[in-house]
Amino acid sequence: MRIGRGVLVSASLVTLVLAGCASPGSPDGPTSNVPSASTSTPRETTPSPTDGTSGTSDAPGTGETTRSAEPPGTAEPSGEAAAPPAFESLVISTSGLGPLTIGVPPESNPGAAMIRWSPDECADMGGGDPGRWVTTYPLIDGTYPLGVATDDSGVSWIDVLKAGPRTAEGVGIGTDLATLQATYPDLVPGTPGPLSNVWWLADPDGYLVFETQGDEDGQQPAGTPEQVILMRVLSPAADPDFATANSDWVAGGCL
Numbered sequence: 001m002r003i004g005r006g007v008l009v010s011a012s013l014v015t016l017v018l019a020g021c022a023s024p025g026s027p028d029g030p031t032s033n034v035p036s037a038s039t040s041t042p043r044e045t046t047p048s049p050t051d052g053t054s055g056t057s058d059a060p061g062t063g064e065t066t067r068s069a070e071p072p073g074t075a076e077p078s079g080e081a082a083a084p085p086a087f088e089s090l091v092i093s094t095s096g097l098g099p100l101t102i103g104v105p106p107e108s109n110p111g112a113a114m115i116r117w118s119p120d121e122c123a124d125m126g127g128g129d130p131g132r133w134v135t136t137y138p139l140i141d142g143t144y145p146l147g148v149a150t151d152d153s154g155v156s157w158i159d160v161l162k163a164g165p166r167t168a169e170g171v172g173i174g175t176d177l178a179t180l181q182a183t184y185p186d187l188v189p190g191t192p193g194p195l196s197n198v199w200w201l202a203d204p205d206g207y208l209v210f211e212t213q214g215d216e217d218g219q220q221p222a223g224t225p226e227q228v229i230l231m232r233v234l235s236p237a238a239d240p241d242f243a244t245a246n247s248d249w250v251a252g253g254c255l
Contacts, residue, residue: 084113087137087145090165092172092231095205097146097158097165102206102235105154106133115148122254132252147251153235159244159251160231167208177212177226193243195219196229200240207240208233219246 090098100111109115114136121132135146145162148155166172169183180199181187187210190198195217200209213219214226232251234240248255 082113084111084136087162088164091168092160092165092208092233093167093205094201094203094208094233096155096233097160100148100155100158102156102158102233103154106148106150109155114146121252125254132254134252147253149251151235153237156235156238157251158233161250165231171210171228173228173231175228177214177228180210180212180228190241190243193245196243196245197226198241198243202236202240204236206234206236207238209240211243211245213245 085098092098094102096102096111098111098114099109100114101109104110106112106115106117115133116136117131118134119131121130121134122128123130133148133150135144135148137145139145140162143161145160145164147157147159147161149157160173163173167183171180171183177197184201187199187201190200190209192198193211196211196213198209198211200207202208209232210228211230211232212226213229215222215224220227230245232244244250
């Protein structure tokens with residue numbers, strides 16, 4: 001009987017030892033409340049800004065940089081030059097031609113898109129500086145539709161050589177003298193030139209000059225009434241009393 005009792009005690013001890021080796025982290029049923037171990041660290045995230053501000057920021061707790069969305073409508077500069085206004089839409093006045101303004105340097109001029117620097121424009125003439133400011137408008141009949149000259153003050157002389165631009169009152173190349181005089185009762189007559197007559201308006205901004213020509217000298221078809229053939233804008237420091245019709249004396253010319 002002693003031997004049998006010892007065997008029972010030994011068997012009980014073995015059972016208890018085996019039960020103690022079971023893992024407490026491996027429950028047999030859903031009633032276990034032992035939490036499972038996590039092998040990853042939660043990462044905090046920073047939402048993108050919703051106020052339209054672009055930029056970068058450090059996400060808290062991560063040491064990483066997050067980039068917010070670009071604001072709508074943002075575009076990279078294209079690097080293309082701005083297009084000038086349509087030539088026919090330009091309004092001429094004592095202060096300039098459209099946005100091209102008398103007395104303002106070409107580079108910072110509101111009408112900078114209308115002109116460009118041509119470093120070899122007059123290279124064929126020889127001598128002096130061949131560079132000139134010229135129009136960006138397409139050539140008409142092989143010639144520029146307008147000319148521009150500069151001095152230390154900026155743009156100082158603008159010539160309109162082709163029909164298109166007009167005054168706010170509708171006067172332009174092709175307007176007859178009677179209409180010009182009726183539109184501007186204060187028009188000042190200048191000294192008649194060899195082939196044209198000169199008239200101008202003046203105010204503190206500058207001069208707006210009109211040259212008119214008829215058929216007297218054979219420069220216009222017979223029966224053509226005297227009409228505007230050229231317009232120019234001059235700085236207020238200039239003398240407007242000169243004629244340039246049918247000559248190479250133009251703003252920015254090589255002569």
